[in-house]
Amino acid sequence: MDIMELLKSLLELDLGGYLQSVGTAVWVINLIGVLNLATACMIIVIFLIWLERKVIARMQDRIGPNRVGGKYGLLQSVADATKLLSKELITPAGVDRIPYNVAPVLIVVASLLTWAVIPLAPGVIGVDLNIAVFFVLAISSVSVVTFLLAGWGSNNKYALLGAFRAVAQMVSYEVPMIVSLLVPILLARSMSTVDIVEAQGIPFIVVVPLSALIFFISALAETGRTPFDLLEADSEIVAGFHIEYSGMKFAMFFLAEFLGTLFMSAFFVVIYLSGYRFFGVEELMIGGLHIGALLGFIVFVVKVFLVYFVFIWIRATLPRVRIDQLLNFNWKFLVPLSLVLLLTVAVMDKLFLADAAQIPKAAVLMVTNIVVGWVTVELLRRRDNDGQTAVSPITEEAVTAH
Amino acid sequence: MFGLEFDQIFFVLIAAVTLGFSVLVVTMRNLFHAALALMVAFLGVAVTYVTLGAGFLAMAQLLVYIGAISILIIFGIMMTRRIMSAEEEPFNGQAGLAAFTAVIFFAFTTYVFINYWPAVPAVSPLAMAPEVDPAMIDNSVVLLGQAFVNPNAYVLPFEVASVMLLAALVGSVFIAKPRIQEAEA
Amino acid sequence: MIPMSWYLIFSAALFAIGLYGVMARRNAIAILMSVELLLNAVNINLVTFWRYRTPDRSVGLAWAVFVLAVAAAEAAVGLALIISVYRNRDSVIAEELDLLRN
Numbered sequence: 171m172d173i174m175e176l177l178k179s180l181l182e183l184d185l186g187g188y189l190q191s192v193g194t195a196v197w198v199i200n201l202i203g204v205l206n207l208a209t210a211c212m213i214i215v216i217f218l219i220w221l222e223r224k225v226i227a228r229m230q231d232r233i234g235p236n237r238v239g240g241k242y243g244l245l246q247s248v249a250d251a252t253k254l255l256s257k258e259l260i261t262p263a264g265v266d267r268i269p270y271n272v273a274p275v276l277i278v279v280a281s282l283l284t285w286a287v288i289p290l291a292p293g294v295i296g297v298d299l300n301i302a303v304f305f306v307l308a309i310s311s312v313s314v315v316t317f318l319l320a321g322w323g324s325n326n327k328y329a330l331l332g333a334f335r336a337v338a339q340m341v342s343y344e345v346p347m348i349v350s351l352l353v354p355i356l357l358a359r360s361m362s363t364v365d366i367v368e369a370q371g372i373p374f375i376v377v378v379p380l381s382a383l384i385f386f387i388s389a390l391a392e393t394g395r396t397p398f399d400l401l402e403a404d405s406e407i408v409a410g411f412h413i414e415y416s417g418m419k420f421a422m423f424f425l426a427e428f429l430g431t432l433f434m435s436a437f438f439v440v441i442y443l444s445g446y447r448f449f450g451v452e453e454l455m456i457g458g459l460h461i462g463a464l465l466g467f468i469v470f471v472v473k474v475f476l477v478y479f480v481f482i483w484i485r486a487t488l489p490r491v492r493i494d495q496l497l498n499f500n501w502k503f504l505v506p507l508s509l510v511l512l513l514t515v516a517v518m519d520k521l522f523l524a525d526a527a528q529i530p531k532a533a534v535l536m537v538t539n540i541v542v543g544w545v546t547v548e549l550l551r552r553r554d555n556d557g558q559t560a561v562s563p564i565t566e567e568a569v570t571a572h
Numbered sequence: 573m574f575g576l577e578f579d580q581i582f583f584v585l586i587a588a589v590t591l592g593f594s595v596l597v598v599t600m601r602n603l604f605h606a607a608l609a610l611m612v613a614f615l616g617v618a619v620t621y622v623t624l625g626a627g628f629l630a631m632a633q634l635l636v637y638i639g640a641i642s643i644l645i646i647f648g649i650m651m652t653r654r655i656m657s658a659e660e661e662p663f664n665g666q667a668g669l670a671a672f673t674a675v676i677f678f679a680f681t682t683y684v685f686i687n688y689w690p691a692v693p694a695v696s697p698l699a700m701a702p703e704v705d706p707a708m709i710d711n712s713v714v715l716l717g718q719a720f721v722n723p724n725a726y727v728l729p730f731e732v733a734s735v736m737l738l739a740a741l742v743g744s745v746f747i748a749k750p751r752i753q754e755a756e757a
Numbered sequence: 758m759i760p761m762s763w764y765l766i767f768s769a770a771l772f773a774i775g776l777y778g779v780m781a782r783r784n785a786i787a788i789l790m791s792v793e794l795l796l797n798a799v800n801i802n803l804v805t806f807w808r809y810r811t812p813d814r815s816v817g818l819a820w821a822v823f824v825l826a827v828a829a830a831e832a833a834v835g836l837a838l839i840i841s842v843y844r845n846r847d848s849v850i851a852e853e854l855d856l857l858r859n
Contacts, residue, residue, distance in 0.1 A: 269608060300710055301628050308631040311639025315611065318646055322604060337643060344639075361713075583759050587767045594771055594794050598778030603786060610790050613771075617797045620767070623759070624808045629800075629821055636825050641793060641832045648786050648836040652843045663781045664852055670780030678773035685765045715815040716822070726819050733826045740830035744837035750844070 183294050183463040207296060208282050215428045219247040222428075222482050229486040257417035262325065265414065269323030273316045274415065274422035280313035281429040287363050288436050291446050291467035292453070292460075295364060302363040303351055306437065307344070310392065313426075314340045317411050320423075324414035332410025335400055335493060339391055342497060343398075346504035347388035353381040353515050354441050357535075363440050370444035377532045378515060380539040382442040384508050386480075389434040391496070394427065395481060397488040398496060435477035439470065443477070446470040503550075511542055583623060590616030601662050603649045611642045628713045764805040772798035785839045785849040789832065796828045 172192075179188030186199045220235060220243065227234025239245025261270070284306050286296035299305050314337055321333020355361055357377065358369035366374075375382045391398040412423040439445055446452050452466030491499070518538055523531045593616065596609035614637040621630035719725040771794060778791025800821045807817025843849050 266604070268605070299627065300713055301631055304628070304631045304635075308634035308639065311635050314639060314643060318643065319608070322646075322650075337647075341640070341643065577758070580759055580763075583763060587763075587770075591767070591770055591774065594774045597790055597794065598774055598782060598787070603784060606787060606790060610793065613794065614797065617771075617801060620764070620801055621804055624764070624804050625812075626804045626808070626818060626821075629804060629818060629825075632822065632825055633800075636829055637793070637797075641829060644832050644836055645786060645790060645793075648789075648839060651840055652786065652849050662783060662787070664783045667781040670777050673780065674773040674777035677776060678769055681769040681772075682766050685762045685769070712812070712815060712818060716818045719815045719819050720822075725815075729819075729823060733823055737826060737830055740833050744833040747834070748837035748840045 178459060181464055182460045183291050183467060203296065207285055211282060211285055211429060211432070212425065214432065215425055216247045216251060218428050218432060218478070219250070220244060221478075222485075223247075225479065225482045226486045229483070251421065254417055254421040259419060260416045262414050264325045266323040266325065269319040270414075271323075271419075273320035273323060274419045274426075276319070277313055277316040277426040278422050278429070280309055280316065281426045281433060284309050284433050285436075288433075288440060289364050289367055289445055290470055291463045293463065294467065298362060298364050301361050303355060303361045303366075303441075307348055307351075311340075311344060313430075320415070321411040324411070326414050329411050329413050332413070336394065336411060338493075339394070339398065339400070339496060342500045343388045343391035343504075346384050346500065346508045347392060349505070349508040349512055350381045350384040350388065351441065352512050353378050356512075356516055356519065363445075367440060367445035367447060370447060371528055372532045373442060373444040375442040377535050378442075378511075378539050379536065380511055380543045381508070381515075382438075383543075384504055384511070385442070386438060387504065389438065390481070390484065391500070393430045393434050393481075395431060396485040397491050399490055400493055400496065431481055432474070432478060435474045435481060436470075438477050439473040443473050445473075503546075507542075507546055510546075511539070514538055514542055579623065583620075586616050586619050586623070590620070599662070604646065607642060607646050607649055610645070611638050614638050614642065626712070628716065761805060761809045764801060768798045768801040768805070771801065783850045783852060785842070785851050786836075788851060789835045789839070792835075793828060793832065796824055796831075800824050 175191070176188055179185050186203060189199050189202075190196070223246070224234040224243070235243030235246035237243060237246070238249045261267075287299055287302035287305055289295040289298075317333045317336040317340070321329045321331075321336070324330075354366060354374045357374065358366040360366060360369070390396075412420055415423060446466035446469055448466075448469040451469060452462045454460075454462035454465060515535060515538065518535060523534060526534070590613050593609040593612040597606050597613060600606040600609065614633060618630040618633040618637075621627070621633060720730045721727055775791045775794030775798060778794065779788055782788050782791060803817045803821045803824065805817075807815075807821075811817065839849050842854060846854065848854070
């Protein structure tokens with residue numbers, strides 16, 4: 171019977187409940203959960219690196235990794251990781267030891283902490299905070315600090331330049347990200363990720379597509395991926411803030427970058443793509459067995475990888491932007507647009523749609539979003555036709571300075 | 573251990589770390605290291621908020637103090653870097669007097685707390701946190717949010733705070749911006 | 758359970774340290790950092806009183822949030838002033854800024 175119970179708990183993703191029923195202490199269960207989640211995240215990264223190289227190679231009409239581990243090169247990143255592990259840890263002369271050594275640890279810790287509030291399946295979540303979205307934002311703002319630590323501690327001007335770029339970019343793009351996240355929070359009436367998933371009878375990407383778009387662009391910038399990858403811009407500042415790191419310390423930054431991207435995909439899925447929900451499949455019961463939990467988890471993983479694929483797709487498609495373009499795009503386009511969107515949605519929701527049924531409400535909000543987006547694009551096009559945006563003020567200054 | 577409960581030991585630990593790093597903040601010669609110590613002190617204060625059940629405020633502390641103010645301060649230190657030399661005397665002539673004043677202040681307030689607030693360990697129920705429903709602590713974020721938009725509560729201070737932040741933003745950009753003639757010279 | 762006085766003493770100690778920093782440091786940025794410590798100490802007091810005396814009302818939390826906002830504004834303006842002074846006088850040592858003396 172015990173084995174049956176164990177199997178049932180495994181299928182229902184409720185191993186903790188089983189362990190509790192056989193008398194394991196709660197803190198042991200929590201510890202197992204934390205270790206599981208953290209290890210799983212880090213192991214997935216090995217696969218992600220392979221996936222990214224393979225997909226980009228395909229998009230560029232190459233084959234990609236194809237030697238190690240069979241025809242598809244599946245073990246390529248394992249080999250790379252082993253190589254990095256066995257390398258010597260070089261500490262350059264003149265580094266500021268404490269910041270230099272703390273930065274790689276802190277950045278991985280920060281990118282693992284955020285996973286605590288992601289609901290992986292019905293009832294499967296690290297901790298259901300009532301301020302979960304705020305928690306994610308707070309932790310990701312802490313990870314900005316690590317760039318400064320690494321950049322300053324390395325005692326290298328390229329590292330410092332990279333750190334300055336990274337901080338400027340992250341701090342700027344936090345603003346449209348927070349404001350665009352307020353829209354789903356407003357519609358779900360909660361900051362808890364579980365409540366937000368439960369509120370998405372219709373996924374928020376359909377209800378507020380513009381907010382999803384703004385969030386996605388900011389997420390690209392927050393994770394420092396193409397087209398916003400100037401914090402590492404190998405052709406200009408060699409590698410940015412982690413230029414002086416070698417071996418495993420470098421691998422930590424690499425790991426954190428992939429973890430961050432994977433997290434942003436998961437967060438996007440939770441906030442805008444209704445998380446583990448898929449036409450009620452997550453509530454499926456077969457003979458008293460809540461198989462929906464497992465199905466919900468599979469749905470969640472599939473959605474996360476779809477979003478991650480879009481991230482890779484963009485990386486293979488778009489060139490890098492300039493720093494002034496990056497900041498202008500943020501402050502003169504994304505921030506005003508997200509503020510207008512938040513106001514519009516709030517007013518519509520409060521004044522006109524307070525008593526509306528779900529489907530008409532979603533339809534009206536979607537139309538509103540599209541109208542806001544269309545008006546913005548139209549305004550920009552008119553301005554462009556007047557020849558106003560050809561030269562930005564920052565470049566003008568830069569040109570006169572030279 | 574010493575008749576302390578687990579959460580008391582935890583509190584003492586957090587308090588010791590916070591105070592230790594804040595002492596480093598005010599004594600270190602290298603300002604960059606002082607700013608890093610300041611971050612740890614902020615983190616300690618955030619953990620203190622969590623032990624008090626104010627999770628929202630703890631996150632706000634992380635976001636505002638560590639994510640924004642510390643970074644601003646570090647940028648400030650880097651922009652005025654020439655004065656960061658280690659030979660520079662960090663304290664002015666009244667350091668001894670300042671230490672004396674601070675100790676007097678601490679002794680006086682502690683005296684007041686211990687004698688006029690219930691002592692350690694508590695004799696009066698006032699000394700301990702009232703046993704409240706955890707739901708009430710959870711609900712405190714909702715109450716806080718409603719208080720900020722309630723005309724009978726804090727909507728006016730809230731709006732004033734937002735105007736103040738805007739003014740600070742515009743003001744600091746104006747103050748820190750190089751004047752045109754300076755930029756040319 | 759942690760007695761209330763522990764929190765109060767902790768915040769008093771933090772305040773005393775900040776006070777010492779404000780009075781004793783020469784560098785203006787160090788003074789600014791000490792002021793942030795003072796504000797943090799005040800906030801701990803506010804939250805402590807909220808938790809121990811009025812957990813059913815949000816007075817303490819609300820004021821702590823206002824202190825946070827003021828701290829952010831203060832840091833921004835303060836650093837702008839320091840940078841402006843540094844540009845003009847080439848120094849951020851507080852006692853060397855004595856243009857108004859005599």
